[in-house]
Amino acid sequence: MKNTNNKKTPKNASTLLVVKIGGSSLQGAEKIKSAAQLVKTGIKNGTKLLVVTSAMGKTTDDLMQLVEETHPNGENGNKENIDDILAMGERTSIRIFCSVLQSLGVKAHYLDIEKNNWPIITDNAHGNAKILAEETKKRAVRLAEAFAEADALIVPGFIGKTLSGKITTIGRGGSDSTAFVLADALGAKEIILISDIDGIRTSDPKRIAGTQKIDKIDALKLAGMSDSGRKFIHKKALYYKPAGIDVKMISNKSASLDAQGTVITNTFPELDVEINLHKAQSLTIMGNSLPSSHEFMADLISYIAKEKVALLGMTTDSESVVLYFPAENFMPVAQSIHDIIIRHKEAIAMAVREELAIIKTNGIGLQETPGSLALISGTLSKNGINIYGFYNTMSEIFLVVEWEKREEAQRLIKGAFEAD
Numbered sequence: 001m002k003n004t005n006n007k008k009t010p011k012n013a014s015t016l017l018v019v020k021i022g023g024s025s026l027q028g029a030e031k032i033k034s035a036a037q038l039v040k041t042g043i044k045n046g047t048k049l050l051v052v053t054s055a056m057g058k059t060t061d062d063l064m065q066l067v068e069e070t071h072p073n074g075e076n077g078n079k080e081n082i083d084d085i086l087a088m089g090e091r092t093s094i095r096i097f098c099s100v101l102q103s104l105g106v107k108a109h110y111l112d113i114e115k116n117n118w119p120i121i122t123d124n125a126h127g128n129a130k131i132l133a134e135e136t137k138k139r140a141v142r143l144a145e146a147f148a149e150a151d152a153l154i155v156p157g158f159i160g161k162t163l164s165g166k167i168t169t170i171g172r173g174g175s176d177s178t179a180f181v182l183a184d185a186l187g188a189k190e191i192i193l194i195s196d197i198d199g200i201r202t203s204d205p206k207r208i209a210g211t212q213k214i215d216k217i218d219a220l221k222l223a224g225m226s227d228s229g230r231k232f233i234h235k236k237a238l239y240y241k242p243a244g245i246d247v248k249m250i251s252n253k254s255a256s257l258d259a260q261g262t263v264i265t266n267t268f269p270e271l272d273v274e275i276n277l278h279k280a281q282s283l284t285i286m287g288n289s290l291p292s293s294h295e296f297m298a299d300l301i302s303y304i305a306k307e308k309v310a311l312l313g314m315t316t317d318s319e320s321v322v323l324y325f326p327a328e329n330f331m332p333v334a335q336s337i338h339d340i341i342i343r344h345k346e347a348i349a350m351a352v353r354e355e356l357a358i359i360k361t362n363g364i365g366l367q368e369t370p371g372s373l374a375l376i377s378g379t380l381s382k383n384g385i386n387i388y389g390f391y392n393t394m395s396e397i398f399l400v401v402e403w404e405k406r407e408e409a410q411r412l413i414k415g416a417f418e419a420d
Helices: 029-040 059-070 079-103 133-148 174-186 219-227 294-306 330-343 372-382 403-419
Strands: 016-021 048-053 108-110 152-156 159-161 167-169 190-195 216-218 247-251 262-265 272-275 280-287 313-316 320-326 347-362 389-393 396-402
Touching (some): 016 174, 079 108, 079 159, 079 167, 152 174, 216 219, 280 330, 294 330, 320 330, 330 347
Parallel strands (some): 048 152, 108 152, 216 262
Antiparallel strands (some): 272 347, 313 320, 347 396, 389 396
């Protein structure tokens, strides 16, 4: 889905904030009241709020456990029925949260999935449905009319409806996805995510001491952190982030929605297949358990750092280390690395391959296509293009091919995803 945010914005869009409240911030009466007070601070100077709520606490997990314990096939049972059951968590949450806001004097309405103006439309993949972007946007713009009578509109996250009217669940990160899609459709000024942490940190504070809050981070880098198991925001949800709208993550203990947090910028391209401008050389070092040799690896990395050698990529396996360097001024680098090899008995020899190109592939198309690497390698192989190496970083795939074949490889990779 491409989020451009370049459509005509509806009335009040310039003063619309989209606020998403996670389940941990709605766990129990005190947290619900605190979240409502926090939301109330954002209603000022004509600002309207579209509030997306998750199910309270661990409601979804509890409902899923009940399904597993009471149905013969558990979670593998009738997916349509299970989605209908799980949706009750969010449907209950919006009613309670809306009622609390009203008790604080806020003009608030909630939007249930049974209403005719329900906006989130998905495919039929129950349990992990995909939002149909264009269908959803067509319906979502009509929500602007609801703000004629309300300052806050409460919408359940995580759930959607098929074109035939069946209830679906969007899967992990579904509430964030809901917030992102609706913000894009309505041209919101900002998206604010309320959670039990004050922003994205340099590591998991539950496991690592001395972590620091990150003030700003790119969506692609954040997706890479999700790849490594840190789910501040689920990677699937990040694909829906609008290009022109920043996302701010703040703590549920904040005094107001103006609080400082972590700002998430930029978005994913649909599909980006980019050729590195540097002609590359690969240098393969063979040895005995080479990556496990601390002295050898320290010597190698120290040389690269000390001499400020440009490194395009690096991979290891149990016996070897492969490095990719720009072709310019390569031979002095190769000579120095050879000298390092001679000094370490666990290193045996090195081999150089010249005239290579490195092609980077990333984007929504890559992430939404199962078996992306197999698709790429199969396409290139079928067309007689050898792959001399590959490596992954974050949500990107890097392939190494012959320099003279680079443009053909780029065209074939793009074509493979478009056809798929």
